[in-house]
Amino acid sequence: MSSLAAETALPARLDARGMSQRAMLALSAGLMAINSSHHPITAAISLPLLGLALAGRARSAWPWWLAALAWAPFASFGWDRFEDHVYLGWMWLLAVGIALSGPDDEFWERLALSARWLLGVTFAVAAAWKWATPEFWSGATFEFLVLDDSRLHVPFLAPLSGLGLARVEANAALLEGLRAWNGGEGAVALARGPRLGWVLGALVAWTLAIETAIAAAFLAPDRSRLARLRHPALLAFLVSVYAFLPVAGFLVALVTLGLAVGRGERRWLALYGLALVALGGTALVRALS
Amino acid sequence: MRPSPSRPWAALPALLLAAMAGLQALRIQVQDLNSWADGPGFAMFAKPDALPARFTRLHLETERGLERVAPFAGLDPAIHAWRVLPSEARGRRLADALLAEAFVRGPDGLRPGTSGGAPERVLGAQVELWSLRVEPGRLVPYRKRVVRRELAGG
Numbered sequence: 552m553s554s555l556a557a558e559t560a561l562p563a564r565l566d567a568r569g570m571s572q573r574a575m576l577a578l579s580a581g582l583m584a585i586n587s588s589h590h591p592i593t594a595a596i597s598l599p600l601l602g603l604a605l606a607g608r609a610r611s612a613w614p615w616w617l618a619a620l621a622w623a624p625f626a627s628f629g630w631d632r633f634e635d636h637v638y639l640g641w642m643w644l645l646a647v648g649i650a651l652s653g654p655d656d657e658f659w660e661r662l663a664l665s666a667r668w669l670l671g672v673t674f675a676v677a678a679a680w681k682w683a684t685p686e687f688w689s690g691a692t693f694e695f696l697v698l699d700d701s702r703l704h705v706p707f708l709a710p711l712s713g714l715g716l717a718r719v720e721a722n723a724a725l726l727e728g729l730r731a732w733n734g735g736e737g738a739v740a741l742a743r744g745p746r747l748g749w750v751l752g753a754l755v756a757w758t759l760a761i762e763t764a765i766a767a768a769f770l771a772p773d774r775s776r777l778a779r780l781r782h783p784a785l786l787a788f789l790v791s792v793y794a795f796l797p798v799a800g801f802l803v804a805l806v807t808l809g810l811a812v813g814r815g816e817r818r819w820l821a822l823y824g825l826a827l828v829a830l831g832g833t834a835l836v837r838a839l840s
Numbered sequence: 841m842r843p844s845p846s847r848p849w850a851a852l853p854a855l856l857l858a859a860m861a862g863l864q865a866l867r868i869q870v871q872d873l874n875s876w877a878d879g880p881g882f883a884m885f886a887k888p889d890a891l892p893a894r895f896t897r898l899h900l901e902t903e904r905g906l907e908r909v910a911p912f913a914g915l916d917p918a919i920h921a922w923r924v925l926p927s928e929a930r931g932r933r934l935a936d937a938l939l940a941e942a943f944v945r946g947p948d949g950l951r952p953g954t955s956g957g958a959p960e961r962v963l964g965a966q967v968e969l970w971s972l973r974v975e976p977g978r979l980v981p982y983r984k985r986v987v988r989r990e991l992a993g994g
Binding site: 630631632633634635638639642643645646649650652661662664665668669671672673676677680681683684686687691692693694695696698699700725726729730732733734735736737738739740741743758 | 854885893908981
């Protein structure tokens with residue numbers, strides 16, 4: 552039983568391992584198969600690893616280390632083809648190799664430790680950028696994002712800001728006009744809804760709070776009170792971000808690492824699995840509609 | 841609980857990721873690299889000046905002066921590269937790709953090709969990277985970087 556579970560004294564039924572080592576290995580290899588969509592030639596690394604993992608033949612550290620090594624030239628020299636979560640996945644290959652290099656009964660402990668540090672570092676860097684950027688604080692970044700990304704217009708910006716869809720679309724057309732090859736060089740006035748300032752303020756406050764909380768919770772020692780926030784904070788982040796802006800690679804990476812920190816226990820498998828299915832399903836429905 | 845002998849190694853992936861993120865932060869600050877993607881920066885949604893806000897304006901120099909031209913499909917990779925990392929070298933590559941085309945003057949101005957208008961003598965090219973600043977109630981475009989190339993003997 553993990554030390555964290557011991558502290559929280561959960562019923563044994565919930566504490567039981569719900570996920571096999573083989574399933575975790577298949578999910579980890581699947582993550583890199585998704586990441587290969589950024590640079591299709593890397594599928595030559597990811598798909599054989601996924602095949603081995605699905606067949607239960609990737610229980611030695613070597614396939615993972617070799618895959619991490621094979622990704623190195625692509626990640627190092629093809630950086631402008633990869634988003635940041637691909638690097639998180641790349642380091643996860645190394646982490647799985649390290650976890651498999653020890654005794655079998657230490658697999659989940661090693662994996663959980665690597666996942667915890669990787670999540671802590673990822674969110675610490677993300678939060679640090681936002682704390683250090685005045686345009687983020689002022690709401691300017693989010694004002695641009697909600698205007699630029701049409702996925703946010705109907706479910707988010709138009710109703711919450713009080714601007715209405717017609718004026719949101721008129722603002723978006725002004726933005727498109729400026730970016731056009733023959734667009735103007737002067738500033739354009741944007742219509743602003745009565746509640747836009749509140750919406751932007753809430754977005755800024757929530758993002759800073761949740762990213763900082765996740766970084767602190769995952770970097771804090773296992774026995775600290777902050778550690779109890781790990782899964783609730785990560786799940787809240789997943790739902791609040793990926794319900795609106797689905798990024799499959801990052802979603803699967805965070806679910807994989809969250810499950811690893813939870814040592815594959817049944818309760819975390821249920822919650823992260825539900826989040827993955829619900830958010831992935833929502834993204835699919837929106838993409839098809 | 842006895843500390844596991846595996847603990848230092850388990851932290852290695854996170855240490856490497858932190859080192860990569862640090863290098864990327866340096867590139868974003870020093871080289872004006874796009875911060876929303878393109879490497880292990882983890883700076884998504886922090887700065888508004890990122891790939892979606894960056895756009896290019898292309899100009900050709902003719903005997904009438906500088907004239908703006910529409911981008912065409914063959915330029916897409918060079919335009920994307922210039923928006924991601926607006927270095928002098930990438931700007932020159934984009935300008936040279938523009939100058940490698942033949943242009944004709946049609947009723948709507950200059951366009952690439954050799955038919956449908958009078959051939960135009962091009963003397964040089966100027967590529968500009970623009971970005972957008974959001975101020976309360978307005979969107980302000982501003983020029984970030986300009987690279988100019990002239991045709992030898994043009």
